[in-house]
Amino acid sequence: MTTTPSPDAPPSTSMTDEEYGALRASAALWAGTSVLITDERGRVLIQRVDYRTTCLLPGGAVDANESPAQGAARELREELGVTMAVDRGLAVDWVSADSLNAPADMRFPGEILHVYDGGTWNDAQIAAIQVPDREITSVEFVEPARLPDLMSPGGARRALSALRARINSAGPTLLEDGVPIAPTVLDRAGALRTARARHHLPFHTGLAPEHLQVVQAWGWLLGPDGRALVLLEPDTGAACLPGGTPEPQDRDNPLDTLHREVLEESAAEFGEPLFLGHLSDPDKPYARLRYAAPLTRLGPPPVDPATGRTHIRVLATPEQALELFDWGPPAVDQLAAVHQARAGLGIPRAARQSVTELPDATNLTTL
Incomplete structure (x- = not known):
């Protein structure tokens, strides 16, 4: 029988392939993806859905044998009717098992959620959005400071962290339950958590x-x-x-x-x-x-x-x-x-x- 060394065991100990697979499966997490899209005023696109009271960024679960980027592109097609490449990451969030207050029957093990940059959309791109007949009830662009009132606490933290990472231009940020593990000055200051002063003056x-x-x-x-x-x-x-x-x-x-x-x-x-x-x-x-x-x-x-x-x-x-x-x-x-x-x-x-x-x-x- 083929044996595989356990990564956590002493060098003299080995495991069968079945035992090693079971060990890794016991520690498995879900995989999810979402896309941060803004309009030309810097407002964030959120979706209202028919299965929960809080709003979401476009996105969802990653399917079997699908990369997170492929999943993000697929979700944009399904939820917004938009076909586009998704190739720039903004954040990777480790979502802990007890952070969502998920029902026990769901047996939520935690999740690794990738946030991608969907870019800044102009009026023509926004007009081309096609919401499906079910699941997505509406989409709107909102001031970043409104996200905590409209999204789940973890979702809002993740979206704001990803938005700051996009502004900061330092590459993807690593998060734990939406909080950066290496916060930038924009994170430490809490930039965008209060409404930006609106001055649309000529x-x-x-x-x-x-x-x-x-x-x-x-x-x-x-x-x-x-x-x-x-x-x-x-x-x-x-x-x-x-x-x-x-x-x-x-x-x-x-x-x-x-x-x-x-x-x-x-x-x-x-x-x-x-x-x-x-x-x-x-x-x-x-x-x-x-x-x-x-x-x-x-x-x-x-x-x-x-x-x-x-x-x-x-x-x-x-x-x-x-x-x-x-x-x-x-x-x-x-x-x-x-x-x-x-x-x-x-x-x-x-x-x-x-x-x-x-x-x-x-x-x-x-x-």
């Missing part, structure tokens, strides 16, 4: 008309590698650019506002800025100014006098930064202005890379 490259009151001056402060300084709220994970609102000591000078706010919020200083443009508000006579400038100095993280909190300072590509905001279609025009200014400042275009937390003392020349 962007204009020209100067703001004199009849508009300047209520904000924000800056795209670019490091030597082309990445921008972004601030994360320590208690909510909400993201913003450095800058703020005018105060009397600024003497109606928006650049004085920007210098003061940037120093107060992030202990940052910047070189000669370029004016990008302004955002107008159809309902109010306000203008929000945008600048781009080279980041020249970064001191120890300060306590913001306006909030009493210390922001988490990170560097992100402009494209990654926009994924942390909900600025709508006008963000495309603002991004183009940022890159035009970046080129004018002689700063290279940043390669897609991990979002980096800035330490207490930073030598900008090493970025």
Whole structure:
């Protein structure tokens, strides 16, 4: 009879093939797959189903002799009527046996669940979705912060972790019950767990008309590698650019506002800025100014006098930064202005890379 060494046994011990197979089968887990899809505003596609009260990402069980990627592509065909390649992984989640409160009769042994990137869908792709007659009752795109209210706790944690991994661009993240075993700064800050501020305001490259009151001056402060300084709220994970609102000591000078706010919020200083443009508000006579400038100095993280909190300072590509905001279609025009200014400042275009937390003392020349 053929014998096989047991991986857990002493070298002198051996098992029959039948015994070894039974041992491995006793430790077997289910295999599942899901696909993370967003729209052009960064909202996540979820499905309402007729067999449970919580929503799901597209996906399901992996069939016999089927790879997880093949299973993901099959589920997209069956559930959304969409044929597409699924070839980029975002997360692999070890789902423990006791995490789902599954019925005892199900004998749920735990699961390895693969999350794949379904990409960003435009209006035409969304219009092409065909929901089947049964099982899937509807699909919708929702703000990431709503996932915990709509999905199971583990499902929401997994979806948010996968979304952060996609933004972070560091490759697939390994999860245990939806929680990264090696959390990034976006995970530690809880980015996207609170609703992103929604500012779908038109962007204009020209100067703001004199009849508009300047209520904000924000800056795209670019490091030597082309990445921008972004601030994360320590208690909510909400993201913003450095800058703020005018105060009397600024003497109606928006650049004085920007210098003061940037120093107060992030202990940052910047070189000669370029004016990008302004955002107008159809309902109010306000203008929000945008600048781009080279980041020249970064001191120890300060306590913001306006909030009493210390922001988490990170560097992100402009494209990654926009994924942390909900600025709508006008963000495309603002991004183009940022890159035009970046080129004018002689700063290279940043390669897609991990979002980096800035330490207490930073030598900008090493970025």
